[in-house]
Amino acid sequence: MLKEVLIGILIGTVAFTVGMLLGHFAIEKVPEWVKDASQDVDEALIKKFLAELDSNEIQENLRELTKVPHLASTPGDEATVELILKRWQDPKTGLDSAWREDYKVCLSFPSKTNPNKVSVVDEENKVLFMAREKEKAYKPEQEDPDVVQPYAAYSPAGNVKGKLVYANQGKMSDYELLNKTLDLKGTIAITRYGGEGRSKKAINAAQFGIVGVLVFTDPYFINDGVVSESGTYPNSWYMPPSGVERGGYSTDFGDLLTPYLAAKEDTYRRPIEEVTGIPPIPTQPIGFEDAEQLICSLDGDDAPDDWQGSLNCTYKLGGPGFKATSSFINSTVHLDTYNTDRLENSANVMGVIRGNVEPDRYVIYGNHRDSWVHGAIDPSSGTAVMLEITRVLGKMLKEGKWRPRRSIIFGSWGAEEFGLIGSTEYTEEYFSRLSERTVAYINVDISVFGNTTLRASASPAAQSVIFTASKQIDAPGTKKSLYDNWIEYNNRTSATYGVIPNVGFLTGAGSDYAAFMHYLGITSVDFSYDYDRSKTRAGIYPAYHTAYDTFDYASKYIDPGFTSHQAVARTAGNVLLRLADSLLLPLNCSDYAESLELYLSQAVSVFEEKLADKGISLEPLQKAVQLFQETATKLESLIRDSELAKETPLKARRINDQLMLLDRAFLDPLAFPDKSYFRHVIWASRSSKVPTFPGLADAVEKEDWNQAHKHISILTQAIAGAAHTLQDGI
Amino acid sequence: MLKEVLIGILIGTVAFTVGMLLGHFAIEKVPEWVKDASQDVDEALIKKFLAELDSNEIQENLRELTKVPHLASTPGDEATVELILKRWQDPKTGLDSAWREDYKVCLSFPSKTNPNKVSVVDEENKVLFMAREKEKAYKPEQEDPDVVQPYAAYSPAGNVKGKLVYANQGKMSDYELLNKTLDLKGTIAITRYGGEGRSKKAINAAQFGIVGVLVFTDPYFINDGVVSESGTYPNSWYMPPSGVERGGYSTDFGDLLTPYLAAKEDTYRRPIEEVTGIPPIPTQPIGFEDAEQLICSLDGDDAPDDWQGSLNCTYKLGGPGFKATSSFINSTVHLDTYNTDRLENSANVMGVIRGNVEPDRYVIYGNHRDSWVHGAIDPSSGTAVMLEITRVLGKMLKEGKWRPRRSIIFGSWGAEEFGLIGSTEYTEEYFSRLSERTVAYINVDISVFGNTTLRASASPAAQSVIFTASKQIDAPGTKKSLYDNWIEYNNRTSATYGVIPNVGFLTGAGSDYAAFMHYLGITSVDFSYDYDRSKTRAGIYPAYHTAYDTFDYASKYIDPGFTSHQAVARTAGNVLLRLADSLLLPLNCSDYAESLELYLSQAVSVFEEKLADKGISLEPLQKAVQLFQETATKLESLIRDSELAKETPLKARRINDQLMLLDRAFLDPLAFPDKSYFRHVIWASRSSKVPTFPGLADAVEKEDWNQAHKHISILTQAIAGAAHTLQDGI
Known part of the structure; x- marks a missing residue:
């Protein structure tokens, strides 16, 4: 019996000791936040989100938004402010919070x-x-x-x-x-x-x-x-x-x-x-x-x-x-x-979903709200899409099924038609915080010009996430993805990828992305659905800015069935979710390098000889582009070699900061002293027809050789600076 | 017996199950980086560091640095480049790496x-x-x-x-x-x-x-x-x-x-x-x-x-x-x-210690290297101190006893005497990366003017860390701390703290902090040891910029025994270590608020009536300062309520980013179009004698009321923007 008791005690003691030892380690519990910190994009959730975006809802949004003309600062405009506030404050499908911000701006009226x-x-x-x-x-x-x-x-x-x-x-x-x-x-x-x-x-x-x-x-x-x-x-x-x-x-x-x-x-x-x-x-x-x-x-x-x-x-x-x-x-x-100029009140409506892991990183999605008349296409087709995106996200949020990794800000801008006023005032008021924290800006103004193909213009950093999203969505009326359909209508040959859809550059100031892209240097994207441009000379849908841009017009001639609206909602929403939820920001710096190389090759082929005649060399600029390209490659290989979800969250944050700040690094507030708000030395507006660096192209056009040389130096420093932003070291 | 066996088995089973359960949790091991991420300042290490800073080493540094005149770009200057490179590349007491960066700058010579x-x-x-x-x-x-x-x-x-x-x-x-x-x-x-x-x-x-x-x-x-x-x-x-x-x-x-x-x-x-x-x-x-x-x-x-x-x-x-x-x-x-203007080569010498946890956050410490003649006091007294700091840090580093949380960059700037050239070119070349990542800049140029008291000028954000450091160090020749000694010679009454040492503002461009503070908006600090200004009219030590500023002069009349040099080395080194190693950045935003309130109260008392006569109100500015003050209080209470070492590292990073970017938020590159490089709307240089916001003061002085109103708006927006930077939300 003693033996058995001893065996029992021995077993008990050994087992207990093992337990104690293990317990000792178990005391040092893994903190809850370790898992939180690696929150990443959820593909199943994206699928569900895409499926819930409803063309009927978009149609009804448009009907309601276009009941009356809503010229900036008029009672019709005020009605849309209240409509959007009501939606975003809805207890079942609203956002965390929503409010209005008023500015007193100079408008002109007959x-x-x-x-x-x-x-x-x-x-x-x-x-x-x-x-x-x-x-x-x-x-x-x-x-x-x-x-x-x-x-x-x-x-x-x-x-x-x-x-x-x-x-x-x-x-x-x-x-x-x-x-x-x-x-x-x-x-x-x-x-x-x-x-x-x-x-x-x-x-x-x-x-x-x-x-x-x-x-x-x-x-x-x-x-x-x-x-x-x-x-x-x-x-x-x-x-x-x-x-x-x-x-x-x-x-x-x-x-x-x-x-x-x-x-x-x-x-x-x-x-x-x-x-x-x-x-x-x-x-x-x-x-x-x-x-x-x-x-x-x-x-x-x-x-x-x-x-x-x-x-x-x-x-x-x-x-x-x-x-x-x-x-x-x-x-x-x-x-x-x-006509008289008058100081009038113009409101932005702001709505927010607070981020779970990185609340101090923002993805901003916006469109203007004001129109010239009823503005069914411009801008209400975009607002109708935005409201459908916020409805579905709000529902997921209120049901407790989702909270994004980063914060999402929605903006319904006022008085865009008078000169992008609401969005610009917003970037002025919140300049510091937006510059510090914004990951990207998505703009959907006119969401549908026609029924043929997706159209996107963006900072090259965003090309890849646009492609990822567009591959997951069907093109309305086809059996193809948006991506495959797009490539048929508008493509280019990339040195890296071969034939791909053509994402335009955001060189102009055609909509509210302007202040974000050019003034703040925030990676921006502009989406719409387009008609087949090979079939018409129309540069824009013909009712643009007239009294005929109505719900009747939109639903009969632009997007019967609202499936193109839906496709845009899905694309923009998908990109939005990826930017907000991905552990690693889906921004690609090698694609940026390719665009710089494209601009450089244009500059070399059109300007090099002329410049050499004046003793000005493009070599420093070439070296800077090469440095940028090499640095981008290095960063991407660092990313490939990382398991970010298992490493310190500070590593993902560090890499994400580098990607977030990439477009910011191209800013030079003194580069274009006569072009207010244009600070991005790559994408600023350009008079010259040569598709290359704007300051250089315009200086060569004017045969101002000092200015050309100066812009080569400005560009060289900015591009090298952007490469430094991508460098991990010191 | 069966009973005993059963009991034995029971004990064994229970114990083993407990062990298994505990083991189960223990499988999910706490990742190594969880501890790393909370790396904080080590007070014992700071004490050891302070004790090792040696006045004899500083003296010998000075002797070597001042052997020959080292006017920028001359062979004497080149010799100091090599001396510093050799020190920073020393296998036993050097830094992680060191290198030179050359610029071709316009200098003037007889x-x-x-x-x-x-x-x-x-x-x-x-x-x-x-x-x-x-x-x-x-x-x-x-x-x-x-x-x-x-x-x-x-x-x-x-x-x-x-x-x-x-x-x-x-x-x-x-x-x-x-x-x-x-x-x-x-x-x-x-x-x-x-x-x-x-x-x-x-x-x-x-x-x-x-x-x-x-x-x-x-x-x-x-x-x-x-x-x-x-x-x-x-x-x-x-x-x-x-x-x-x-x-x-x-x-x-x-x-x-x-x-x-x-x-x-x-x-x-x-x-x-x-x-x-x-x-x-x-x-x-x-x-x-x-x-x-x-x-x-x-x-x-x-x-x-x-x-x-x-x-x-x-x-x-x-x-x-x-x-x-x-x-x-x-x-x-x-x-x-x-005299002729010539393009000459001027080098900065750079040295780096890579950060352990946040390598992408920089603390920069610098001084110029060039002098007019032998430059014993200006600038070699500062360089002698910097070399002693790097020797002791390098030793700790090479012995494997220490690696800072953040990266430390040392800069030995060229051609300061000709207009802060080396440091300015450095900030221009690395503008984006330095703006994104730099936590603070510490400048020690002339380290010793005299033997009486510590002197510091800084962004108000750095006041508290300067006080912390100066309380830990003895004032040479006294039984008091540097802090207690300082308060006797130069104090002010703070609304928050009562009588405290007076930290000056960095409103001028007297040394290499200028580009960091004014152009990049980086929180900066400038240290030296001073003589008793109540006992002489001399605005600076009398051999300044003459051929008499020699080792003989310095060691006889400025700092015999080199204990004041040592005190500055200890103060600057202590502040450097705290900035580099603290989990929570030792920058205080409420102290900033107090400085803004001081400037505001000056503006109100001197300008309010004059402005009111022109229909211009200071109220928006008052509201912005109040918002800043409230936001600062809120952030500090958030910090007090946090246990950063136990929470997600992203929280400390978020708060630190807010503190790091605080001075950046005051930048406006268009605020002073005729003052190159001055972008910080609070600390820019000022012609007016009224110690308040420079743009406003100078406009009122000139009776340019439109400009005064405009500057009130610029300040209001910048101060509110800085408050936004401190806000956690959106």
Whole structure:
């Protein structure tokens, strides 16, 4: 018995000792946060998310958003503020929190009592012709009393008259050509949209003594030549003869009176006289049916071939003034504008989902809310998509199924149409925090131009995540992925990947990504669905900025069934989730290197010889691009060799910081002293046609060799600096 | 027996199960990096470090560094490059790595064959007087053929002559006063150091048609009136009669030809004609014994009382020219300068210790290496201290006893004397990475001015760590801590702490902290040991920038025994270790708030009424300061409530990022368009005497009310932005 007891005790003791030893180790428990810190993207969750995005919901969003015109700062705009707040504060499908942020910004409006007038008046002061004050009503929407009549925002008020000339697109070269044979002083110029920024048509004109400018959309460009009512909306997607593109007439963006400062109540406002980039002379857009009356009555020489369009005559330059055979003979054109600049309240609506692991890293998703009229496509197609994304994410969040690794910020920007004002004021007010913490900005403004293919423009760092997302989503009406469909319509050959879809560069300031990309250097992406550009000359959907951009138009001619909206929601939402949830940020620095190499090869092939003649070498720039490329390769191999989920979270954070700050490293606030807000030396806007580094291209264009050399140095330092950002060491 | 067996089995089973269960947990081992991530400052190690810093080593460093003159880019400079490289690459006491970085910068030198000349010449071209070309030799050092003769760096070469006038300190107000009674055109002005920047004396003069400028150091200011050889060096610390302060004559800093761009071989260089801020007319410094000859011969009215000094006569304004009783009657002063601007190679020496936990966070410690002559005090007293710090750290590192949490970078900057060139080029070249990753910059240039008390200037964020360090170190020759000793000589009353030592603000650009603090917005600290300023009028040690600033001078009159050097080494080293090793960065945002409140209260008391008269309110600025203060309090209570060593390392990283980026958030590259490199809206240089926000103070001074309002908005946005940086949320 003793033996058995001893054996029992022995077993017990050994077992207990083993237990104790193990227990000793077990005391040092693995902290909870060790697992949290490695939270990564969940592919199953993404699939579920994509499946829940509903085209019907998007359609109903659009219907509600476009009930009334919602021009910035009007009651219609305020109604959309409240709609979005209500959605984002919904207890079942809302976000963590949502609020409004108001700015007091300088907007320009026509007079309600004194409409702008374009008329032809003869020598006895008899009015022979008066352009329409309103677009023709085909549907009740056009009769809404809140439809703002066509005008050029920020054109000054004034009453001018003069002989008419035709100045093509209002480019400097157009006026220079006219000026060779005509005395332009005191004339009024009629110009076409395109080829030059809206306000520049008037800024250029004023340099030649022209006193007023008219602008119209040539049906050649927008309607593939169709001019008849029977061939245009409501019978097709084309612009009706009375349709007029409204627009902000300013070269800069952000509130005009408070550059670099958020436009709060007490903020210093510069006098309007100090504002450059807006028309110095009265300017007014008109429909092409009115433009035809004027242009087809002009005297003078035939305009050059590339100045001709689809109006029913040979375009002439003007005598100046009208031809003898016209009823307008000896008459002048009178342009009377009554626009006023007013300080108005404009709201951004902000919504937030707080991040679980890295709340101090932001992914921002935004679109503007204001429209010119009903704005079904521009911007409500984007807002309808955003609201569907927030509904599904909000539901997942409120049901406790998900909280992102990083914080997500949604922005519904105000007063974009007047010059990207809401988003710009936001970046000004929160400049430091956004610069420090923002991983990426996703913009979906016009979500659907047409039904053919995905379209994306982005910082090259984001190309790969766009591709990943687009491979997971079906292209509506096809059996292909968005990616495979896209590659058919718009591709390029990459040195690394072969033939791939063509992601555009964000070199312009066409929507609210501008302040993020150019001013703050935040990796940005802009998504939409597009029509087949090989089948039409239309540069944009024809109802753009007219009173015909309605729910009726959108649902009949742009996206019946709303499946293209849905495809965009899925793409943007997928990219958003990957940016917010991935342990390793899905940003690719080698793709950036490839873009720099592309720009460099352009610079070498077009400029190298010219520069060498002046003793200027591109070699430093070549070396910097090479350094960048090598550094990118090194970082990617470090990433490949890491098991981030098992290593210290500080390692993933370190690499992610390098990727996040990559675009920031290209900023130089003094590189373009005359281009407000453009600080990104690679993607800043460019006048030159050569697709390469903007500061260099524009300097070579102007044959300013000192400036060219200086920009080579600026670029060299910025690109080497971006390489340093990617370097782990010191 | 069965019972016993069963009991035995039962015990065994239970024990084993317990063991298994515990074992199960023990399988999930705590990863090694969990402990690493909480690496914190080790007080015992700091004590050991402080004890090892050796005054004899510092003395021997100084002796070696000052063997020969080491003017930037000369062979003497090159020898110090090699010395430092050798130390930092030493296998037993060196750093992880060290290397040199070369820039090609624009320096200015006098001619070796054609010395600059200041003479008095009579009507028959007879030279009546010639100022010394060299300072008088009292020791072999002054006879070294490599002593550069006194000159004003960047003064143009030229040969001018004119009647002499005395223009006090060369301020605009000085010339304006002279100009009331005298025709200044074509005259030469003699001025005193002080009251105005070196180059501005000449820039201001040129506006009155003055053709040349002489500068001297009035013994009233530097020598407490002592003028005799018997009372000056080598018999005391005072400047000998022939002593001349050399200097860089430029208002800007960094290489003059490559602003914002690192001066590499191929970098674009603007033409020298585009450089502003340097003397437009020949300018030359002379000794006070020569100045006395000139000033005491002047004709004209007595100069105002505050223009008088210690030369042996009543200073007069000049006829212009000399008085009838003087032997110089009817003579003119001739100034012949032969300086040339040359592109020369200047090296920074860089040394690095890689961080263990956060290698991508940098603490930078630096000092310049170049001197005007032997530069024992300026800058070698600082370099001697830096080399002792790196020796002790290197030893700890090589012995495997220590590796810092964060990376440490040491910089031995080149060509500081010509305008902070080496450090500025470094910040330009590595702008992105340094902005992203640098926690703080510590500068120790002249480490010892005297033997009385510690002196520190810093961003307010660093005040607390400076206090912590200074409380742990004994003040040499006392039984008190540096802190307690300091508080006796230089204190202020803080709203939070009561009476504390006075840490100065870094509002100027007096040493290499300038580019870090003002251009990059990096929290910076500048240390030295000082004399008792209540006992002398000397604004700086009297041998400053002369050929008398030698090892002999330093060891006899500035710090015999080198204990003050040692105290500075201990203070700067302690602060360095705390910044590099602390889990939570020892930066205090509430102390920053207190400084902002101080500036605000100044602005309110001096400007509020004037501004209100113009309809401008300080309220937005007050609100921003209040927001900052509240946010700082909140962050500090979050820190108090945290156990960072036990929580996810991402939390400490997040808070540390907020603290690191605090000073960065005050940057606005467009706030001061005419002050190159000054971007920090709180600490930028200021012309106004009111100790408050510089942009606002200077605008009110000029009665430019639009500018004042604009600066209130700039400040409001920057201070609110800095508060946002401290906010955890979105």
